[in-house]
Amino acid sequence: MSRAEAELNVTPGAVSQHIRALEEWFGVPLFRRVPRGLKMTAAAKRLHPRLAEGFELISEAVGAMDSRRDDLVLTVGVAPAIASK
Secondary structure, rough: OOOHHHHOOOOOOHHHHHHHHHHHHOOOOEEEOOOOOEEEEEEHHHHHHHOOOHHHHHHHHHHHHHHHHHHOHHHHHHHHHHHHO
């Protein structure tokens, strides 16, 4: 859960809501609630590899199209005496 929260930059409650929405949409449980978090069901284990592959392809495509990346670098010049502080 915490990895999903960090990657999606959302709250734990938001992740839970998304999981519930996906489970309703697919019509099957994707996770079993266990004392120490969640455990993937067989349905989730079947979905995971293909979805992960799809998201990786999307990430690569967006990264290749993002021509602004070079423009996002900020270079700051400062005297060594000030930089050491």
